Amino acid sequence: MAMPVRVLLIEDEPLISMLYEDVLEATEFKVIAVLLCNEDALEWLKENRPDVAIVDHTLSDGICLPVIRALKAARIPFLVSSGYSTFEEDELVDAVPLPKPFHDEHLIKMLREIVSQPA
Numbered sequence: 023m024a025m026p027v028r029v030l031l032i033e034d035e036p037l038i039s040m041l042y043e044d045v046l047e048a049t050e051f052k053v054i055a056v057l058l059c060n061e062d063a064l065e066w067l068k069e070n071r072p073d074v075a076i077v078d079h080t081l082s083d084g085i086c087l088p089v090i091r092a093l094k095a096a097r098i099p100f101l102v103s104s105g106y107s108t109f110e111e112d113e114l115v116d117a118v119p120l121p122k123p124f125h126d127e128h129l130i131k132m133l134r135e136i137v138s139q140p141a
Contacts, residue, residue, distance in 0.1 A: 024050065026051060027050050027073045027074060028054045028072045028073045028074075029046060029051050029052060029075065029076060029133070030053075030054065030055050030057070030063070030066070030067075030070075030072035030098075031053050031055065031056045031057070031075070032056075032059075032060075032075065032078060032081065032089055033056065033076070033078045033103070034058045034059060034078060034081050035078070038122075039056045042129075045126045045129055045130070046130070049130055051074075051130070055070070055072070058081070058082060059081045059082045059083040060083050060084060060086060060087075060088045060089050061083055064088055064089060067092050067093075067096065071096065071098065072098060073099075073137060074099050074101075074133060074136060075089075075093055075098055075100040076101050076103055076133075077090065077100055077101070077102050077103065078103050078104070079103065079106065079109070079114075080104070087113055087114075090102070090117065099136040099139065100117070100118070101119070101120040101133070102117045102119055102120065103120040103124070104119060104121070104122060105121070118136055120132060
């Protein structure tokens with residue numbers, strides 16, 4: 023059996039985090055950590071490396087830009103979840119948006135696409 027794809031989830035809404043985990047449970051993706059803010063995610067990333075990340079656009083300690091910078095520097099693919107279809111921040115122009123609310127199949131398809139792309 024193939025190893026699961028390890029997902030870092032950065033989301034400050036517990037119900038949304040649980041929804042992500044439920045959707046991914048029956049797939050090749052496994053949530054390995056759920057973090058609530060930029061600060062916690064940056065600290066976690068110093069010692070850990072996921073295969074992919076799902077990052078909420080607006081976290082309890084601000085817009086996700088510090089985490090996005092760290093993920094880009096580490097060449098970790100990511101989705102940015104948001105109620106917005108586009109982002110105003112220049113650093114997010116090339117980010118893959120995951121619209122909220124999302125359909126389960128769409129989330130899985132998007133994750134499969136970004137992890138299959140060359141780094």
